[in-house]
Amino acid sequence: xxxxxxxxxxxxxxxxxxxxxxxxxxxxxxxxxxxxxxxxxxxxxxxxxxxxxxxxxxxxxxxxxxxxxxxxxxxxxxxxxxxxxxxxxxxxxxxxxxxxxxxxxxxxxxxxxxxxxxxxxxxxxxxxxxxxxxxxxxxxxxxxxxxxxxxxxxxxxxxxxxxxxxxxxxxxxxxxxxxxxxxxxxxxxxxxxxxxxxxxxxxxxxxxxxxxxxxxxxxxxxxxxxxxxxxxxxxxxxxxxxxxxxxxxxxxxxxxxxxxxxxxxxxxxxxxxxxxxxxxxxxxxxxxxxxxxxxxxxxxxxxxxxxxxxxxxxxxxxxxxxxxxxxxxxxxxxxxxxxxxxxxxxxxxxxxxxxxxxxxxxxxxxxxxxxxxxxxxxxxxxxxx
Numbered sequence: 001x002x003x004x005x006x007x008x009x010x011x012x013x014x015x016x017x018x019x020x021x022x023x024x025x026x027x028x029x030x031x032x033x034x035x036x037x038x039x040x041x042x043x044x045x046x047x048x049x050x051x052x053x054x055x056x057x058x059x060x061x062x063x064x065x066x067x068x069x070x071x072x073x074x075x076x077x078x079x080x081x082x083x084x085x086x087x088x089x090x091x092x093x094x095x096x097x098x099x100x101x102x103x104x105x106x107x108x109x110x111x112x113x114x115x116x117x118x119x120x121x122x123x124x125x126x127x128x129x130x131x132x133x134x135x136x137x138x139x140x141x142x143x144x145x146x147x148x149x150x151x152x153x154x155x156x157x158x159x160x161x162x163x164x165x166x167x168x169x170x171x172x173x174x175x176x177x178x179x180x181x182x183x184x185x186x187x188x189x190x191x192x193x194x195x196x197x198x199x200x201x202x203x204x205x206x207x208x209x210x211x212x213x214x215x216x217x218x219x220x221x222x223x224x225x226x227x228x229x230x231x232x233x234x235x236x237x238x239x240x241x242x243x244x245x246x247x248x249x250x251x252x253x254x255x256x257x258x259x260x261x262x263x264x265x266x267x268x269x270x271x272x273x274x275x276x277x278x279x280x281x282x283x284x285x286x287x288x289x290x291x292x293x294x295x296x297x298x299x300x301x302x303x304x305x306x307x308x309x310x311x312x313x314x315x316x317x318x319x320x321x322x323x324x325x326x327x328x329x330x331x332x333x334x335x336x337x338x339x340x341x342x343x344x345x346x347x348x349x350x351x352x353x354x355x356x357x358x359x360x361x362x363x364x365x366x367x368x369x370x371x372x373x374x375x376x377x378x379x380x381x382x383x384x385x
Contacts, residue, residue: 002100002125002148010089010098011346013116018056018063018093021047022117023071024106025088027081033108036078043110044071051112063093064112070097087121103128103148107306111338114315119342123305123357127261129207131234132200133253134193135241136213136221138186141193142241143200149254151246158193190224198226208234208260210253213241234260262360269362272302272370283377284370290320290340292377293347300372301348303341305359307368311340320344341369 013020023043027036047068053061067090074088083101090097102124111117133144140159145152197209209225209232211218218236225233237252275282283292286309292298312324312334319327320343324336337343345355348371358364 002102002121006098006100007121007125010100010116010118010121011349013089013091013094013096015091015094015114018060018091019051019067019112019114020089020091020094020096020116021064021067021071022109022111022113023086023088023090024109024120025078025086026084026105026108027078027086028084028105029081031105036081037075039108040071040075040078043108044068047110047112059093063091066092074099085124089116103150113337114335115337115343115346117339117342119303119339119345119357122345122355123303126355126357127359129257129261130204131208131210131253131257132197132204132206133210133212133249134197135239135244135249136193136211137217137241138182138189138220140241141189143193143196144249145200145204145206146250146253149250151250156196158189158196186220187224190221193221194224194226194229197229201229201232206232208232208257210234210256211236212239212244212249212252214238265356265358265360266362268300268302268356269358269360269364272372273363275372276370279373279376282370282372284367286341286369287322288377288379289369289371290322290344291379292371292373293344293351294319295377296351297373297375297377298348298351298353298371299374301345301353301355301369302364302371303345303355303357303369304364304367305357307341308339309341309368310336310338311343312336313340313343318347320347344369 025036025040025043026033033039051064053064056064070090071088084104085102085106087100087102088098100121102121104124106120106124109120128148130147133146135142140157143156209229211221211233215238222230222233235256237256239248239252272282272284276284283289289301312321313319314327314330314332314334316332317327317330319329319334320340321334322340324334326332327334348355364370
């Protein structure tokens, strides 16, 4: 599983002396493109054909050849893959070989560059939140922690032993007393569960809380949540805590997480479109978004998942452009890059902004990319996309 430490390490991969090989491979057993082992061979062949080895310095040439050998050695491992997709980063000059399992399939791709090509991995990680799920009724509760569809933590069970909401008794008096007692015990139970959730949210900083159980219980419980936790409730799902399986729990949580993600994506895109009117709070299109990045004005970058665009970067000052010309800032010759949107995403993160990859069908598809901006950006180019 990809952790923040791993992601930070890969984001910081840069090699001025030898190329870094970034490989993305679909390893799903039912892939329509054939065995992963053969497709990895084809990617290695592409890298060899596209890279002018004779132009590399001795150390760079040696590193590149070693990296290709390491990729070839992975072919046998991928005969029985443990994940539906992999991201692989190799650079012998940096003593780096990262083989990272991914939670979903990816498009086969190999990129040879001085930086690690991370945008496909960022797009996947953006789909998944670290979230907590609580499943409860009036007498017991279980708390689960999920990331990338996998259970990270063992369940924590809390029980107060309330068996029913009300009971019968003589002349209704016993019923009244027992019912009141049952309510008190249920509320004490809810408060205990809410306190446990608050402690876990403070310790682990979850993005979302999902609540499962009977419809009535789900509604009753939410009023006991601490405001900090309540504002992170992504939704509720109906499930029987006494009979549910882990498969049913995972399926319900995954569905609710995706529904939340789609609603959030639509809201973000609408905010982008509204802000792009007269470019007061946002910009649209590749060129205007590059202008915003070069001005360090991006607060949130939105990229349509799957969109790529070749471009250029100045290794001296970091200026981004669509064409490799002399840098307009420092006159240094700019370097061509296979996907300037990857450089754009990395630049945004380095400048303290955030990146959202949009998978849903929205109007962003017409523009490819856009950004919420911190301040108005002057028009620096005649091109608009």
